[in-house]
Amino acid sequence: MKSLVVKDLRVSYRGKYILNGINLDVDAGEVILVKGPSGSGKSTLLKSICGLIPYLYQGFKLEGTIRVLGYSPLDALRRKIVTYVPQEVSNYFMTFTLNDELSILGVNNGHELISELGLESVCGKTFYELSDGERYKALIALALLQGVKVLLLDEPTTHLDPWVLTDFMRYVRDLALDRELTVVVVDHRYEVLKKYIDRVYELSQTACADLGEVLGTIALVKDCLRSDDMYMLKIKDLWFRYDSCFDWLLRGIDLIVRRGEVISIVGRNGVGKTTLLKLMAGILRPNRGVIKRYGRVFYIPQEPIYWFSKGSVRDELADHIDIFNARVSIDALAKIFGISKCLVKNPYSLSVGEARRLSLAISYISNADL
Numbered sequence: 181m182k183s184l185v186v187k188d189l190r191v192s193y194r195g196k197y198i199l200n201g202i203n204l205d206v207d208a209g210e211v212i213l214v215k216g217p218s219g220s221g222k223s224t225l226l227k228s229i230c231g232l233i234p235y236l237y238q239g240f241k242l243e244g245t246i247r248v249l250g251y252s253p254l255d256a257l258r259r260k261i262v263t264y265v266p267q268e269v270s271n272y273f274m275t276f277t278l279n280d281e282l283s284i285l286g287v288n289n290g291h292e293l294i295s296e297l298g299l300e301s302v303c304g305k306t307f308y309e310l311s312d313g314e315r316y317k318a319l320i321a322l323a324l325l326q327g328v329k330v331l332l333l334d335e336p337t338t339h340l341d342p343w344v345l346t347d348f349m350r351y352v353r354d355l356a357l358d359r360e361l362t363v364v365v366v367d368h369r370y371e372v373l374k375k376y377i378d379r380v381y382e383l384s385q386t387a388c389a390d391l392g393e394v395l396g397t398i399a400l401v402k403d404c405l406r407s408d409d410m411y412m413l414k415i416k417d418l419w420f421r422y423d424s425c426f427d428w429l430l431r432g433i434d435l436i437v438r439r440g441e442v443i444s445i446v447g448r449n450g451v452g453k454t455t456l457l458k459l460m461a462g463i464l465r466p467n468r469g470v471i472k473r474y475g476r477v478f479y480i481p482q483e484p485i486y487w488f489s490k491g492s493v494r495d496e497l498a499d500h501i502d503i504f505n506a507r508v509s510i511d512a513l514a515k516i517f518g519i520s521k522c523l524v525k526n527p528y529s530l531s532v533g534e535a536r537r538l539s540l541a542i543s544y545i546s547n548a549d550l
Contacts, residue, residue, distance in 0.1 A: 181250055183208045183330055183362035184229065189244035191221070191228055193529065198224050202244070204381070208329070208360040211353060211376060215368050216383035218533025219522070222366040223267065225383065226332040229364070230264040231257040248330055262330040263323035267338060267532045268483055269315040270307075278303045278318050282325070290325045296351060297321050298344070302450070309422065312482050313339045313449025317348070324355070330362045335532070337369045341448050349376040411474050412550045413437040413460060418469035420452070420459060429455055433469070437550065454482065460550075475549025484539035488527035493519060493538060496527055497545070506545045517541040 186204035190197060198221045206212055216222055227233040231253035234240040248256035256262040266272060275281050278299065282290055294300050297317045302310055310318070316339035323331060331352075340348055353376045355361050367373060370380060418433040429452045437443060445453050458464045459471060461479035481487075490496040497510050514520040517537045522530060527538060 182206065182247075183210070183249055183360075184364070185245070185247045186229065187245040189225075189228065189242070189246060191224055191233065191243075192241045194239050199228070202383075206362055206364065208362055209356050210378045211356050211363040211365065212379045212381065213365045213367060213370060213373055213377045214381045214383050215366075215370055217368075218518075218537070219531045220383050222383055223334055223531060226264055226334055226364065226366055229253055229330075230262045230332055231255075232264060256330070260326045260328060262332065263326070263328045264332040265316065265319045265323065265334060265336075267334045269312060269319055269339065270483065272319060273307050273315075276306045278305075278307075278321075281318070281322055285322065285326060287322075287325045290321065293324060294321055297348070309426075311450040311454065313341060313344060316340065317344075317449075329360070330364070333363065333365045333367075335367050336365060337367050337372055338532075339449075341446065342372075343448055345372065349373060352376065410439040411436060411472075412439050412441075413474065413477075414470075414472040415460070416470045418459065418466045418471065420455060420464065420466050420468075430459075430466075439549075473550070476546070477550045478543045478546050478548035480536070480539045480543060483532075484535050487539065487542075488535075491526055492523065493525055493527055493530070494523040496538065497523075497541060500542045500545045504546050506547065508545060513541050513544065517544070 182205060184204060184206040186202055189199055189202035191199040202225065204212075214222055214225065224233060227237065228242055229246055229248065234242050235254055246253050248262045251259065251261065253262070273281060274284060278294075282288075282303075291300070294303065297320070299314065299317055299321060302314055302318075307315055307318070316336070320331070320333075336348070337345060352361075352363055356363055365373065365377065374380075413435070414437075415433055415435040418430060419428055420430040421428045433456065445456060447453055455464065457479060459466055460473075461477045462473070463479060488496055490499055493514075494510055497513060500506075501508060501510070510523070511520070514523055517540055519534060519537050519541065522534055522538070527535065530538065
């Protein structure tokens with residue numbers, strides 16, 4: 181019996197088709213990748229496979245056939261055969277800590293798996309204290325400990341740093357072979373994942389085509405510091421922790437950002453990357469050290485969708501144009517950021533990628549310096 185069969189799947193939202201004519205055929209033990217541009221329906225496909233669409237999300241209509249080990253998606257979800265690990269990980273926990281989650285689920289033998297995923301040191305911490313990547317791994321651990329047979333991963337490269345991602349995907353690949361676990365990964369970074377997957381599918385609104393072997397290329401990115409010495413941000417000897425009973429999260433950070441520079445801050449999950457950005461933006465205050473800002477700062481969070489307050493993307497843009505007294509055409513702005521087709525949509529119906537492009541458009545409207 182096939183682990184997953186999708187035949188002639190069509191998914192529409194309020195009469196408009198998001199997916200049309202999708203076919204998948206996946207064996208036990210396979211790891212497949214579904215890739216496609218932002219807004220092509222990748223997350224919608226996963227939510228349909230696990231039964232969240234149309235039973236949880238209103239306004240959706242599903243046509244065609246989906247079978248997960250012979251069961252309908254909703255029956256498979258109820259039997260804990262299939263689990264969806266979403267992009268937005270903050271709101272999928274029932275309690276406050278991983279230990280509490282394990283207790284509610286009646287799991288007493290998960291120490292080995294928790295250790296293998298590098299979560300043993302965070303089990304007693306609240307989910308609010310964990311990084312986005314640690315929360316993502318916690319959701320995966322809870323799914324695996326319940327004995328799922330089909331694991332649906334939505335954009336894992338967004339949450340896991342490069343060091344953790346390599347170990348994690350190798351671990352998932354081994355689990356798939358040892359337990360006959362079927363894994364469907366939705367992501368756009370094929371070159372990062374290609375060593376761990378069996379097949380690749382390209383998703384569009386007309387089909388889901390098996391690409392077979394796909395060759396990827398990696399472009400060399402050079403460090404091109406500009407000579408302009410106009411500072412935008414200076415950080416000197418910054419120290420930060422969330423509470424005096426916790427260890428220091430950031431210690432002795434020194435950083436200079438000049439006008440015109442594009443810099444990247446990388447590091448393992450939980451080392452304080454998001455915290456550092458919040459300190460730069462003034463959302464948090466350092467316990468020690470100095471931050472000097474030479475202009476206005478605009479902060480875009482990992483989950484920008486919770487910003488939005490209007491009923492359509494057009495109204496959201498119009499509202500911020502009014503707030504910032506900006507002189508910009510909504511249609512021109514939408515074209516620049518690739519959201520022209522989204523102007524009539526409710527911001528909360530956008531894909532994560534579309535929501536991020538909308539947040540970038542709002543930052544453009546703000547005319548921030550950093």
